[in-house]
Each structure stands twice: as C-alpha cells, then as structure tokens.
Amino acid sequence: AQRVTQPEKLLSVFKGAPVELKCNYSYSGSPELFWYVQYSRQRLQLLLRHISRESIKGFTADLNKGETSFHLKKPFAQEEDSAMYYCALSGRGGSEKLVFGKGMKLTVNP
Amino acid sequence: KAGVTQTPRYLIKTRGQQVTLSCSPISGHRSVSWYQQTPGQGLQFLFEYFSETQRNKGNFPGRFSGRQFSNSRSEMNVSTLELGDSALYLCASSLQVGRGTNEKLFFGSGTQLSVL
Numbered sequence: 019a020q021r022v023t024q025p026e027k028l029l030s031v032f033k034g035a036p037v038e039l040k041c042n043y044s045y046s047g048s049p050e051l052f053w054y055v056q057y058s059r060q061r062l063q064l065l066l067r068h069i070s071r072e073s074i075k076g077f078t079a080d081l082n083k084g085e086t087s088f089h090l091k092k093p094f095a096q097e098e099d100s101a102m103y104y105c106a107l108s109g110r111g112g113s114e115k116l117v118f119g120k121g122m123k124l125t126v127n128p
Numbered sequence: 129k130a131g132v133t134q135t136p137r138y139l140i141k142t143r144g145q146q147v148t149l150s151c152s153p154i155s156g157h158r159s160v161s162w163y164q165q166t167p168g169q170g171l172q173f174l175f176e177y178f179s180e181t182q183r184n185k186g187n188f189p190g191r192f193s194g195r196q197f198s199n200s201r202s203e204m205n206v207s208t209l210e211l212g213d214s215a216l217y218l219c220a221s222s223l224q225v226g227r228g229t230n231e232k233l234f235f236g237s238g239t240q241l242s243v244l
Contacts, residue, residue, distance in 0.1 A: 061132075062220075
C-alpha cells in the first residue's frame with residue numbers, strides 16, 4: 019500500500035533560516051514523489067517532482083530510496099514561502115493514484 | 129487557458145440529503161481526479177476518471193460516486209450525507225500522455241461542503 023508520512027504539522031522559522039520539511043514514504047515498487055504547495059487563498063499547485071531533479075523557488079528535494087524519504091529543503095527561507103506543503107507519491111505506472119501526506123504548515127517570520 | 133473550474137463554490141446540506149458537485153477540467157485534459165480535504169485527514173483520494181472510465185478508486189463508501197462525460201467534465205455525487213462528509217472537495221485535471229499521469233495535476237479551488 020502507498021503511504022506518505024509528514025511527521026511534523028507545523029514549522030516556524032525566521033526569514034533567512036534554513037528549512038527542511040520532512041517526508042517519508044512507504045511503497046513496494048518504484049515511486050514517483052512530488053511536493054505540492056498551497057499558499058493562502060490560492061489553489062494547490064505542484065512545487066516540484068523528483069523525476070525532474072529541479073530547483074523551484076530555491077527549494078530542492080532528493081529522493082533517498084534507502085531511507086524512503088523525500089525531504090524538501092531551502093537554505094534561506096523567505097516570508098513568501100509561508101504556506102501548506104504536501105508531499106505526494108504515486109507509482110510509476112500511468113494508472114497509479116496520487117497519495118498525499120497530511121501536510122505541513124510552514125510559517126516564515128520577518 | 130482557463131483553469132479547473134468547480135461549481136458550486138459553497139454548499140450547505142442537511143444529513144440524509146444528496147449532493148452533486150461539478151468539475152470542468154482544463155481544455156484538452158482528459159483525466160480528472162477527486163480529493164476530499166479535511167483538517168484531520170488532509171487530502172484523501174476519492175477517484176480518478178479518464179475517457180469516461182473510472183480508473184482508480186479510493187477507500188470511500190459506496191455513497192460516494194462519480195462520472196465523467198464525453199467532454200471530460202466530471203461530477204461527483206454523495207448520497208445520504210453524513211456530518212463527517214463536511215469537507216473541501218477538490219478536483220484536479222491532468223494531461224495524460226502515456227505513462228506519468230500524475231506528473232502534474234492542476235487543481236480547482238474546490239467546493240466547500242457543509243453538512244448540518
């Protein structure tokens with residue numbers, strides 16, 4: 019069964035501080051991992067996906083298959099990063115459903 | 129391009145009633161997924177449709193059903209509403225080209241359902 023765990027519900031940091039949003043997963047096959055973000059009063063949107071190995075808005079995430087983790091990191095947080103962040107997983111097949119973690123609220127204080 | 133459109137934006141119903149929610153995907157998108165979002169459980173997958181066929185279903189009771197029309201628009205129906213069905217229902221569409229359906233989902237603003 020697919021399962022995504024975001025162990026922390028809340029994270030509050032000051033502007034300029036590093037942030038790490040943790041995500042652990044459980045999946046028997048080869049997963050595809052994503053981070054979605056929801057800013058205040060905006061729609062849920064894709065932030066990044068592991069398969070693209072991209073950095074978006076300064077955020078990066080590395081898939082660690084040994085630790086079954088996909089932590090989201092940013093070296094210097096900005097106030098505009100304050101949002102809800104959701105880690106999500108699907109299998110590599112085209113018909114696999116996307117399963118989300120329960121989300122984590124990041125607050126970046128001035 | 130217009131985004132994913134969900135109607136209505138808000139709904140208030142009473143226990144026992146039924147409700148139908150509508151979702152219009154981005155033009156050209158053929159895959160539509162539905163999610164239930166609550167503060168306690170987060171985002172939970174309801175079902176996914178592609179070319180009018182249900183391809184995946186989450187762990188929800190049979191009171192939750194859906195369908196997709198030939199123009200890719202989708203509806204979901206909840207019968208015999210319970211208080212616990214109060215939630216934000218999100219629809220997402222994607223452009224499926226072979227594998228990688230979930231590479232990028234585009235979400236709507238959701239329908240906020242309150243069951244009294």
